[in-house]
Amino acid sequence: MADRSINWGPNGFNEKGVINVIGECNIGEQSHYNIHVYSKGLGFDPSFHYSTDGDENGNFISNLEKYPCFVLNSTGTGQYLVNKLFTPSSFSSSIVNNFSGKGIYKDSNGVHTESECQSPFAIWGICTDIGGDYPWTDTVLSSNLPIFDDAQVADDYYNTGIITDGRHLINGHIESQKYFLNDVFTTSGDPADKTERYYQFSAKKLALYKDDTLTGLNVVLTSYNEDVIAFSADDPNDEYERVSTYPDTWIRENQGSKYLVYLWDTNIYYFEGDENATGKQKADSFCSGLPAPDGKFYDKEDAVNFKEIAQRENIDLNGVIGEVVNVTETGLSPTDWGAGVRAYALGSGTAKNVVINALFNETSNPVNDILNGVKLFDSNAFNAIQGLFRIAVPASDICTLDAGTTQYKIGSFTAEAGKTIYPIRANNKIINCGQHLFKRTYNDYRDYEPYCKLFVILPYCGTYPVPISAVIDKTVKITYAVSIGAGGACTAYLYADNCLIASYDGNMGEQIPFVATDRASQVSSVMRNVSQGLTGSLVAAQGLGGNAHALLSGGTMIAESIANMPQSMALGYMTRGGYSSNLGDFGVMSPTFVFQWQKSVVPANEIALIGKPSNKGSAVGNFAGFLLVAAFNMANGFGGTDTELEEIYSLLRSGVYVS
Amino acid sequence: MQIDFYRNTVPKNRLYRTLTGHLTSVGHIKEATDVLNPIITVAYNAYHININYCYIPDFGRYYFINDYIIDGDTVTLKLHVDVLYTYREQILNSQCIAARSSSHYNVNLIDNMIRAEEGYRYNFTKFPYTFDPSKGDYILITTGG
Numbered sequence: 001m002a003d004r005s006i007n008w009g010p011n012g013f014n015e016k017g018v019i020n021v022i023g024e025c026n027i028g029e030q031s032h033y034n035i036h037v038y039s040k041g042l043g044f045d046p047s048f049h050y051s052t053d054g055d056e057n058g059n060f061i062s063n064l065e066k067y068p069c070f071v072l073n074s075t076g077t078g079q080y081l082v083n084k085l086f087t088p089s090s091f092s093s094s095i096v097n098n099f100s101g102k103g104i105y106k107d108s109n110g111v112h113t114e115s116e117c118q119s120p121f122a123i124w125g126i127c128t129d130i131g132g133d134y135p136w137t138d139t140v141l142s143s144n145l146p147i148f149d150d151a152q153v154a155d156d157y158y159n160t161g162i163i164t165d166g167r168h169l170i171n172g173h174i175e176s177q178k179y180f181l182n183d184v185f186t187t188s189g190d191p192a193d194k195t196e197r198y199y200q201f202s203a204k205k206l207a208l209y210k211d212d213t214l215t216g217l218n219v220v221l222t223s224y225n226e227d228v229i230a231f232s233a234d235d236p237n238d239e240y241e242r243v244s245t246y247p248d249t250w251i252r253e254n255q256g257s258k259y260l261v262y263l264w265d266t267n268i269y270y271f272e273g274d275e276n277a278t279g280k281q282k283a284d285s286f287c288s289g290l291p292a293p294d295g296k297f298y299d300k301e302d303a304v305n306f307k308e309i310a311q312r313e314n315i316d317l318n319g320v321i322g323e324v325v326n327v328t329e330t331g332l333s334p335t336d337w338g339a340g341v342r343a344y345a346l347g348s349g350t351a352k353n354v355v356i357n358a359l360f361n362e363t364s365n366p367v368n369d370i371l372n373g374v375k376l377f378d379s380n381a382f383n384a385i386q387g388l389f390r391i392a393v394p395a396s397d398i399c400t401l402d403a404g405t406t407q408y409k410i411g412s413f414t415a416e417a418g419k420t421i422y423p424i425r426a427n428n429k430i431i432n433c434g435q436h437l438f439k440r441t442y443n444d445y446r447d448y449e450p451y452c453k454l455f456v457i458l459p460y461c462g463t464y465p466v467p468i469s470a471v472i473d474k475t476v477k478i479t480y481a482v483s484i485g486a487g488g489a490c491t492a493y494l495y496a497d498n499c500l501i502a503s504y505d506g507n508m509g510e511q512i513p514f515v516a517t518d519r520a521s522q523v524s525s526v527m528r529n530v531s532q533g534l535t536g537s538l539v540a541a542q543g544l545g546g547n548a549h550a551l552l553s554g555g556t557m558i559a560e561s562i563a564n565m566p567q568s569m570a571l572g573y574m575t576r577g578g579y580s581s582n583l584g585d586f587g588v589m590s591p592t593f594v595f596q597w598q599k600s601v602v603p604a605n606e607i608a609l610i611g612k613p614s615n616k617g618s619a620v621g622n623f624a625g626f627l628l629v630a631a632f633n634m635a636n637g638f639g640g641t642d643t644e645l646e647e648i649y650s651l652l653r654s655g656v657y658v659s
Numbered sequence: 660m661q662i663d664f665y666r667n668t669v670p671k672n673r674l675y676r677t678l679t680g681h682l683t684s685v686g687h688i689k690e691a692t693d694v695l696n697p698i699i700t701v702a703y704n705a706y707h708i709n710i711n712y713c714y715i716p717d718f719g720r721y722y723f724i725n726d727y728i729i730d731g732d733t734v735t736l737k738l739h740v741d742v743l744y745t746y747r748e749q750i751l752n753s754q755c756i757a758a759r760s761s762s763h764y765n766v767n768l769i770d771n772m773i774r775a776e777e778g779y780r781y782n783f784t785k786f787p788y789t790f791d792p793s794k795g796d797y798i799l800i801t802t803g804g
Contacts, residue, residue: 190677192677260675263761264762340802340803341800341801341802342800342801342803343798343799343800344798344799344800344801345796345797345798346796346797346798346799347796347797348793348794348795348796348797349793351796351797352797355797355799373803384801384802384803385799385800385801385802386800386801386802387798387799387800388797388798388799388800389797389798390792390795390796390797390798391795391796391798392790392791392792392795393790393794393795393796394794394795394796395796395798408799408801408803409801409803410801410802410803411802411803412803413803421799424798431788432788433786433787433788434786434787434788435786436784436786438784441782442766443766444766444767444770445766445767445768445769445770446773459790460790478786478788484798484800488798508790508795509798512797585792589789589790589791590785590786590787590788590789590790591785591786591788592783592784592785592786593783593784593786594781594782594783594784595781595782595784596779596780596781597779597780597781598775598776598779598780599775599776599777599778599779599780600773600774600775600776601773601774601776602772602773603772606772607761607764608761610759610772611757611759611760611761611762611764612759612760612761612764612765612766612768612770612772613758613759613764613765613768613769613770614757614758614759614760614763614764614765614768615756615757615758615765615768616756616757616760616763616764616765617754617755617756617757618754618755618757618763619751619752619753619754619755620674620750620751620752620753620754620755621751621752622763623755623757623760623761623762623763624761624762625760625761625762626759626760626761627755627757627759627760627761628757628758628759628760629755629756629757629758630755630756630757630758631755631756632753632754632755632756633753633754633755634749634750634753635749635752635753635754637749638746638749639719640742640745640746641694641695643695644695644740644742644745644746647742648742648743648746648750651672651742651743652750652755654672655672655759656672656673656674656743657672657673657674658674658751659674659675
């Protein structure tokens, strides 16, 4: 069985849940890929939790020789969700209570499915079953619903709406519910006597404060509402076990030769007193949300270790998918279409057929009358028809429409449309595609180029790289403006915190050939844009080639640090966001951001063994654990020889363990 | 001169030592020697082969015992000064700029210990709006009045 990981998307939680599955496989290979997601909705029967394969009764669904698909089954009042990814031959999905299929997209090499469900809804337990030997790219399964690796926590969430143990949350974390504290020290000065304390806590709010009245054990752990669930391990790499008791005092700093701290590491906010409030008062204010005696509300920013915690390598997934707003804004185009040259929204579906057929209907639109009405156009009616095209959105989304009518003007001739059509008054609305808050993932340098690349796939406009620093920790919004006068040309706008940072041109108008010259012009346009698309593909292929070269010499590349990776990283797969022509209907239909990280490996014992890059200055005695110096200046009072001093420099530059 | 012998169980690249089995002996400098790498002789004692560390008060320095040479009833010890432990107080009080540290680090600095692994990790964020061409409109533009 192959080992394939599932990357959970950095989505926040929202009342309107969305589950996405994106995967690709080499069609034609006899293989299968299963992802099972066990879920709970209204009236769910917990016994279904334990079905490991197949349908809701545990029977393998052998007749699903599918394209990768998304199958939702339900039985009775329960709900059971199974993602089945099969290959190849057909495609199917079914809908269950509170779910609706949405945005299913597939091409010859992959699938992108999306389903919606309504809160409350809890998901737990991921099982992957991958068979065969075939090239798969990573499958991405993401959701803005909380997903757990523990049935009980999922059950609690479903019943109460509260995540009782944030550690079991797979696709994010509740900031105030995941704490850890590692404290390794000796109270005798002898390393042989060291005490190792590794704890994880689940709590609404935890804080540490310095109590100067205590000797030795000088840091106190406090909480809000005593709602602490503690887990402990003898080794941080072991599985943590639930414990009923835990220490409430900790050693954070060396105190002479008796109390030596070997490791102090926590993401619990730590408060120290000053002239305004004691550490305890600050911690209590932080935990309770009430003001301290000095009247000030103390928050995490007041903690001594706030910056250190902010820099930690945790995955902070607090993104929120915005609702579809569809806010309309005016003033986009000042062109008035009220008279003279007029544009009409004919409708969708067969509207074009009806209207054009009616134009050739001798009874409703006599030819001689038409010719009389278009004498200013050399008696050629087609000279008075400026354009016929289809746009990919309802005209009412981008235009202000007049009241419906069944007639329109060709020259001075009033033609019968054969159906109700809507004259366009103004092309003055934009399409709001929603917004998203992008959060950092690693919280270190790997969040930015060149270690990570961000691309935006814009329907009808194409795929473009986006500077990560322009959008990270910002609310990103995408809007579209579509021009009627320009035959469906469109511009996509990219905003970050309501500031326009980029725009991209495209075209969502499909020109309908009306006369022979139209047809020739359309084909020419398509071919020209295909040619441009090929040029773009060549550029992309060169980028991929660069990566391919790096991978071909993978032994070297892998052996090197990620810091030495290629400075240019192209999107590792090909997709079509849309050409600047008439082919966008065959592309991706929703604006999509793609973060692409170079995979990396962080040694589990790195911090203890060799530390991390620092560039911080202080006395050597203020550091703990491993220390490798870039610069060192021996304090006055050194009574050794120059040779000894050189040896000290050499040792410190090679790295020593201070404590 | 007096020599305090110990057994040290801590590797050399530490700023602390764990010293056990203290034994005081009298030793002699064998020949003209470097105070940083002295060679001394002491009367043979089976204990001496179990020690690896010593302090010579006359020199004010701690030493690693690098080599033993037993010659009849004497033992010749080749020493090397332990600069980290001898001058630990001055070192601990000295200023430095850390290149790497277990306790004070900045994760936004490039870390050469993080290795690139083959392949990429992706995250897709799909915006809520979906274009649906089947709901699009035909537009007819004419000149007339």
